[in-house]
Amino acid sequence: MNTAPKSEAELLERARQIAGMSFGDLAKPANMRVPDNLKRDKGWVGQLLEWHLGATAGSKPVQDFPEIGVELKSIPIGYNGKPLESTFVCVAPLTGITGLTWEASHIRNKLSRVLWLPVEGEREIPVAERRVGSPLIWSPSKQEEALLKNDWEELMDLIALGDVNQITARSGEVLQIRPKAANSRAKTEAYGTNGQPIKTLPRGFYLRASFTSYILETYFA
DNA sequence: TCCTGATCATTT
DNA sequence: AAATGATCAGGA
Numbered sequence: 446m447n448t449a450p451k452s453e454a455e456l457l458e459r460a461r462q463i464a465g466m467s468f469g470d471l472a473k474p475a476n477m478r479v480p481d482n483l484k485r486d487k488g489w490v491g492q493l494l495e496w497h498l499g500a501t502a503g504s505k506p507v508q509d510f511p512e513i514g515v516e517l518k519s520i521p522i523g524y525n526g527k528p529l530e531s532t533f534v535c536v537a538p539l540t541g542i543t544g545l546t547w548e549a550s551h552i553r554n555k556l557s558r559v560l561w562l563p564v565e566g567e568r569e570i571p572v573a574e575r576r577v578g579s580p581l582i583w584s585p586s587k588q589e590e591a592l593l594k595n596d597w598e599e600l601m602d603l604i605a606l607g608d609v610n611q612i613t614a615r616s617g618e619v620l621q622i623r624p625k626a627a628n629s630r631a632k633t634e635a636y637g638t639n640g641q642p643i644k645t646l647p648r649g650f651y652l653r654a655s656f657t658s659y660i661l662e663t664y665f666a
Numbered sequence: 667t668c669c670t671g672a673t674c675a676t677t678t
Numbered sequence: 679a680a681a682t683g684a685t686c687a688g689g690a
Contacts, residue, residue, distance in 0.1 A: 488685090646671095670690095
């Protein structure tokens with residue numbers, strides 16, 4: 446089932462059809478080998494779900510389903526029903542951000558419509574036995590978007606002022622910035638305190654687990 | 667136990 | 679190097 450869904454309804458239908466299935470069962474038709482753990486296959490679950498739902502974007506910086514304007518996010522859930530991890534959204538721009546507004550940002554576009562797909566994530570469950578949960582299609586409410594926008598503006602102000610190296614994961618109520626790189630030696634261009642170019646660790650935007658937990662709780666029930 | 671900072675694979 | 683897909687791992 447690797448053709449692109451023609452509508453949101455079709456995408457949701459496919460997601461509902463794989464709900465309850467194990468990764469082992471889903472891996473067979475996709476011709477994917479199930480890893481013993483995800484240490485060296487951190488994106489495996491996401492790619493497995495992309496195959497079944499017909500995502501087409503690959504590694505391009507656009508939504509997973511650009512034709513219907515939907516982003517797919519798998520989210521690992523623990524025994525307590527809550528997310529085990531934060532959710533990576535996209536790379537944080539560190540240059541060329543003069544005049545960039547929340548409304549025109551890449552992150553807002555990605556979060557404008559999200560298909561959340563909860564998956565069993567406890568490490569003690571063998572990967573092949575972990576199951577997919579029920580999908581949730583979501584767009585941020587005005588309140589939720591205001592929270593995101595506020596965090597984004599504070600973080601982007603720091604970046605614009607050359608204070609990217611002062612940003613830690615503690616900043617941001619629902620949206621945070623953390624390293625997003627192969628390792629701590631990776632470098633990318635950014636602004637220094639006096640506006641001069643500097644090299645710094647690449648960063649990404651992540652949604653705090655407390656925020657995604659709230660979303661799932663609020664819209665599932 | 668939680669959560670921040672670090673890390674892994676792949677593709678372009 | 680930068681974008682995608684994320685989870686790992688250890689110190690607070």
